[in-house]
Amino acid sequence: MTTSATPRTDPRLLDRLREDLSALPLTVDAVQERLGPLAATALAKERTLPARRLLVAASDPIGVLVGCFGLGLEVAADDLARALPRLGVAGAVELDLVEPHGADVRALCDLRPYGDDLGGAWWVASDPTEHARSGPLPVDHVLGIGGASTTLASWTPRTPVGRALDVGTGSGVQSLHLSRHAQHVVGTDLSGRALDYAAFNAALNGLDWELRRGSFLDPVAGETFDLVVSNPPFVITPRTGGVPRYEYRDGGAAGDDVVAALTKGVGAHLAPGGVAQMLGNWETAGGEDWRDRVGAWVAASGLDAWVVQRDVQDPVEYAELWARDGGHLPGTPEHDALVGAWLDDFASRSIEQIGFGIITMHRPSRERVPFVDLVEASGPVATPMGPTVAAGLVARDRLAGTDDDGVLDTAWRAAPDVTTETHARPGATDPDVIVLRQGGGLGRSVRLDTLDAALVSVCDGELTARQSLVAISGLLDVPTGEALGRGVGLLRGLVADGFLTA
Numbered sequence: 392m393t394t395s396a397t398p399r400t401d402p403r404l405l406d407r408l409r410e411d412l413s414a415l416p417l418t419v420d421a422v423q424e425r426l427g428p429l430a431a432t433a434l435a436k437e438r439t440l441p442a443r444r445l446l447v448a449a450s451d452p453i454g455v456l457v458g459c460f461g462l463g464l465e466v467a468a469d470d471l472a473r474a475l476p477r478l479g480v481a482g483a484v485e486l487d488l489v490e491p492h493g494a495d496v497r498a499l500c501d502l503r504p505y506g507d508d509l510g511g512a513w514w515v516a517s518d519p520t521e522h523a524r525s526g527p528l529p530v531d532h533v534l535g536i537g538g539a540s541t542t543l544a545s546w547t548p549r550t551p552v553g554r555a556l557d558v559g560t561g562s563g564v565q566s567l568h569l570s571r572h573a574q575h576v577v578g579t580d581l582s583g584r585a586l587d588y589a590a591f592n593a594a595l596n597g598l599d600w601e602l603r604r605g606s607f608l609d610p611v612a613g614e615t616f617d618l619v620v621s622n623p624p625f626v627i628t629p630r631t632g633g634v635p636r637y638e639y640r641d642g643g644a645a646g647d648d649v650v651a652a653l654t655k656g657v658g659a660h661l662a663p664g665g666v667a668q669m670l671g672n673w674e675t676a677g678g679e680d681w682r683d684r685v686g687a688w689v690a691a692s693g694l695d696a697w698v699v700q701r702d703v704q705d706p707v708e709y710a711e712l713w714a715r716d717g718g719h720l721p722g723t724p725e726h727d728a729l730v731g732a733w734l735d736d737f738a739s740r741s742i743e744q745i746g747f748g749i750i751t752m753h754r755p756s757r758e759r760v761p762f763v764d765l766v767e768a769s770g771p772v773a774t775p776m777g778p779t780v781a782a783g784l785v786a787r788d789r790l791a792g793t794d795d796d797g798v799l800d801t802a803w804r805a806a807p808d809v810t811t812e813t814h815a816r817p818g819a820t821d822p823d824v825i826v827l828r829q830g831g832g833l834g835r836s837v838r839l840d841t842l843d844a845a846l847v848s849v850c851d852g853e854l855t856a857r858q859s860l861v862a863i864s865g866l867l868d869v870p871t872g873e874a875l876g877r878g879v880g881l882l883r884g885l886v887a888d889g890f891l892t893a
């Protein structure tokens with residue numbers, strides 16, 4: 392499989408392209424409107440047929456650009472010329488965005504608008520998707536915006552920072568987000584093609600990033616950052632069995648070593664108060680708890696860590712997912728051989744489960760014992776999650792520096808999204824089950840006993856927890872010392888998870 396050229400960064404032509412895209416404007420909303428809800432929803436799930444049917448004979452500028460650069464349709468050169476009047480077809484060819492094909496042109500890259508809920512609006516070029524080309528992807532394929540990209544972008548705290556690092560920047564998706572709240576952005580990647588796309592995207596969007604080629608953290612040896620983000624090539628890949636080594640997903644190590652090494656090593660690059668936000672897969676052998684495995688990695692880092700496992704797959708599900716990725720269709724001998732290679736690899740280490748999650752690490756600003764919180768949350772979460780992560784780090788940092796007396800002597804207040812649910816047998820006067828639910832954030836729920844529920848019910852920012860617990864212990868006939876001990880444990884958990892604030 393041959394790989395096409397990456398777009399060039401001629402500033403004069405890029406100015407013209409930017410002017411054309413701005414004039415239309417080619418935005419996420421404009422594309423959605425052009426496609427309509429049915430085709431737009433299908434396209435978001437990588438089902439391209441409805442959009443293809445709609446745009447196959449389109450001649451309007453948005454339709455032509457989406458058809459050409461989003462779907463890989465051949466479009467009439469004249470139509471492209473009308474869609475990009477300043478750049479022209481000759482300029483698009485010179486930038487290596489398209490190649491002529493008779494009276495038509497076809498795209499050499501994917502180019503699409505992209506935005507976030509915070510006002511960010513960009514255009515992103517990457518290699519044509521699997522759906523816009525025929526056959527499996529080449530191993531040096533440069534990814535555009537995928538589900539993992541948007542997950543990481545959503546979970547990253549958007550607190551203003553000085554220096555930010557994007558490890559494995561690819562086409563620069565995370566760096567686009569970072570540019571909104573970081574003064575200086577450094578992106579690293581092993582792939583020269585990825586860095587070409589990142590440079591193109593930075594220039595097209597009028598941004599200035601420092602892009603460095605090298606493996607993981609090597610290009611930033613001795614440097615520290617206030618924020619490190621990484622959607623690394625975390626896919627656990629057999630090292631034998633003929634599995635193609637896709638650069639975008641495979642860091643070349645055995646098992647989950649890529650994520651382990653990044654988790655252990657990122658601390659050397661975090662300034663005091665700095666945060667690292669990363670995605671990863673981890674594998675567990677029979678009887679092993681993922682918390683022990685990932686917990687050992689974060690312990691080796693010496694940093695605060697908050698890891699949320701979002702999903703779990705068994706080896707068959709994982710093998711089928713990644714064998715299919717890249718364009719190897721189920722039912723073909725090649726696909727079956729790939730699944731077999733994954734199953735053999737997992738069997739060689741007795742792996743029974745593969746977890747996926749988000750790793751948040753933090754270097755405390757002052758000397759103290761690090762906090763480590765490893766939780767499972769597979770349900771819907773807030774969008775974006777960055778504010779929850781930022782608030783959760785502040786809460787955990789505060790708790791880590793507060794002794795039990797400090798927790799008890801604070802007047803806590805229930806967060807606005809917290810509700811209580813009670814369940815009782817018909818006719819019963821007292822509830823059998825009391826559950827505290829969080830509407831936003833991780834959407835957690837916590838089962839409460841009578842003492843817990845009484846304490847939470849008076850968390851309105853007036854009484855300190857100690858005052859409340861002393862009164863509750865008298866009402867429930869529980870020794871005061873026991874009530875204070877139970878209360879402090881509950882409070883720490885609820886404060887860390889954002890149920891209670893000071």
Ligand SMILES: C[S@@+](CC[C@H](N)C(=O)[O-])C[C@H]1O[C@@H](n2cnc3c(N)ncnc32)[C@H](O)[C@@H]1O
Pocket residue numbers: 534535536537539540543558559560561562563564565579580581582585605606607622623624625638639640641642
């Ligand atoms: C999953 S993609 C992430 C791209 C982009 N940051 C995003 O969020 O969509 C992983 C990236 O890591 C890069 N990569 C692969 N091996 C690497 C290595 N050893 N060091 C640095 N980057 C690597 C790939 O080229 C690819 O761009």
